[in-house]
Structure formats: C-alpha cells, structure tokens
Amino acid sequence: MNTSITNGNVPGRSLLLAHEPRMCEKLGPALGARGFDVRIAHTAAHALALAAQHAPRYAVVALKLPDQSGLRLIAGLHGVDPTTRIVVVTAYPSIETAVEAIKLGAVHYLATPVSADRLILAMLQDAGNADIALRDRPMSVHRITWEYIHHVLHENRGNISATARALSIDRRTLQRKLRKRPVAE
Numbered sequence: 001m002n003t004s005i006t007n008g009n010v011p012g013r014s015l016l017l018a019h020e021p022r023m024c025e026k027l028g029p030a031l032g033a034r035g036f037d038v039r040i041a042h043t044a045a046h047a048l049a050l051a052a053q054h055a056p057r058y059a060v061v062a063l064k065l066p067d068q069s070g071l072r073l074i075a076g077l078h079g080v081d082p083t084t085r086i087v088v089v090t091a092y093p094s095i096e097t098a099v100e101a102i103k104l105g106a107v108h109y110l111a112t113p114v115s116a117d118r119l120i121l122a123m124l125q126d127a128g129n130a131d132i133a134l135r136d137r138p139m140s141v142h143r144i145t146w147e148y149i150h151h152v153l154h155e156n157r158g159n160i161s162a163t164a165r166a167l168s169i170d171r172r173t174l175q176r177k178l179r180k181r182p183v184a185e
Helices: 021-033 044-053 070-080 095-104 116-124 141-155 160-167 171-179
Strands: 014-017 038-041 058-062 085-090 108-111
Touching: 021 038, 021 116, 038 044, 044 058, 044 070, 058 070, 058 116, 070 085, 070 095, 085 095, 085 116, 095 108, 095 141, 108 116, 141 160, 141 171, 160 171
Parallel strands: 014 038, 014 058, 058 085, 085 108
Antiparallel strands: none
C-alpha cells in the first residue's frame, strides 16, 4: 500500500507506544522515514511523561502494556491534548476492546501485525468506511469462545483467579488458553 505521505508533510508529532520492543524497532524508523517525529515508550507511565513534555499529535497505543491497559492511557493522552489522534494496536483483538477503544476516543483499532502505511492511513482517516467488506459467514465457535474469555477477564480487571472462578474452569487451563494467539475468524 503506497501513501502520499513523504518526509516533512505530516504536521505534529507521533508517539509510538508498544509493549514489544520489536514493534518499536520495526515501526519507529518506518514512521520516521515518512516524516513523523517518533517518540518511543514501553509503559503507560513513560508515555504520559513524554506526552507532558511534548504533546503528540498522533499516538499509537498498544492494548496490553506492562503497567496498565492501553485503554486507560487513551484518557491520559486526551487529558494532555484532547486533539491527539490515537490508534490502538493489539495482537489480542476483540470486539469488546475495539468498541471500548473507540468510545474512549481512539480514532482507530488495528490488529497486529500492522504496516506503517496502514497505521498512517488509520491515523489520518477522518470518517468511517461504509464500503468495508462484510463477512460471508459468522464467527467460529472457537473465536466466540476466545472473545468471551477475554470479556470475562476484562470484567475481572485481568485477575486470572477471579476469571477462572467466573468461567468455572481450572486456573491453569485458563492460563493455557490465554497464552494462545486469538483464533482466526
């Protein structure tokens, strides 16, 4: 995918925030080559400190961070500058977290892996796309199960023991299920 964005044509700053350093190593230089002033943080606390020093125009927020949920960081970044355009990225996408991210003020929600070009398009997109392709078939039972487990985990604020009790499954079984990547739709 080619974009018309070249060096110097992107106003403002970009704050690249990712839990995995590999994502920062890949996307940081790619976004920098496209004219973004990239600042990297690996925790929500560090991201807020960077944002307080230089309010970012664009932010890429990982859903899972070591110190708190990326969903909580959305409000913090908007507290620094309400016009910051935030894109949430995650390797663990779910319908519930996508809806919450948008309701909290993110402009887009993307599943990783994601290219720099796709990320830029998401940051700059002002409106929804009514022409997006619709699914031909419903989600699989495995995907629905995965979504439900993560919904219950979110309701229990990430507490594995409470989630296992709520789901009536063994804690170790739940931990094994959580280590797996999301089931393809």
